[in-house]
Amino acid sequence: MAHSKNYILARVNPVDLEDLGRKLGVVDLKHGQVLAETRQRVPHVYFPHGGILSSVVELKDGWTIETGMIGKEGVFGAAQALDNKVSLSKVMVQVPGQASVVDAEHLKTVTLSSPELLALLLRYERFFLAQVQQTTACNALHTIEQRMCKWLVRMHDLAGDELPLTQEFLAQMMGVMRSSVSGVAKQLQKEGLISYRRGHVRIVDIELVKRRSCECYQAVRELYDDQFGEGASQQPGSGHSPRPSY
Template structure:
């Protein structure tokens, strides 16, 4: 049952331009108005832990900007990125719909903004809004495709090409070309040594493609960086544009 306890904000999502989230933006006005009262806008900061394996979903998050990484934790303590949640969709949908504990760690890697919804309200809307339910199925298919693409990418593509793909994709999600990002984290995401990331970043900075600051990376020449990215960048963009229409300006 949908909770009635919180204050109503019926205008938050009546105009799709009020949110950069593509899942919410793809819904019609009636569905946005139905969902809007149950949303709370919250900032997310780099390093914030949303879930760990075994957690039970209490809150879900529509991402408006920024990046949440989904991490598979290994026995020896290592972690490997297996997915990315950005403004295409929603963190927590799969476990919430399945009624299962969380399997992966979810941690904010690029600061941004989210719209939070409680799990009971979310499930109530899923059960009463068929179009919303269909949109979630579309999104989860896109998320699965992203994970499949990442497996192929890690197996076949050079570290520099994967570096460029990840950086551009993260900036796309953040909505800006300068993001908080350490070399240690990027090495973990790409499953390479930090020295490899340092060498790649140094070469790209020397070419004027990027600029490194303390804990930050900025893209200076986006076409140049995209040209060095592997084919997975365009493949992922094309797949998300199959799932959702292009973002409204």
């Protein structure tokens, strides 16, 4: 099933998945599409199959910075659906792809009747909060090269070797000047780690990029595995067994 391409939906038991499936569809997510604005309610819940969603904070002076990524390993909008809260940040499509989508009210109805599904969604929300905290520390303490390599490796895990992004967009997500990103990108390309042309980055040697990244990449993977089991950050469980322990 297409829905099982998402790691969270792949862990939902058959009964809950059937209940969700009554209003669960598949949509294409386009680059730059805004799924939520800051302090606005979120009417739909998204379970990406591929591509990447970015949670970004916008400041009054025009600066923005990414605080977290959501890909095939996660979900956006579930926490907001459960307690009728608004989005705390702007969420946009960074890399296009498909996603399963369900009406927020329907997800809430199904989840409140299933302690198992509720526990699963809460586990992801704990991971996402931990990811945001790790990103905060990373942005404050690590070099632009380390942060950029971490960002590229994380994107590689979620979207593969070919990444449709501009230096301007990357700088915006990292909260730095474009000239800083340009300098690092040129050096990485010179050393054979990546290749770059306008609007497109290809990771040539992912192992070298990993070595140049900071500790935060591995930390985020371990945080995910802490919630869903060893190796969970690399691939979803096959079928519904084994299930994570709640």
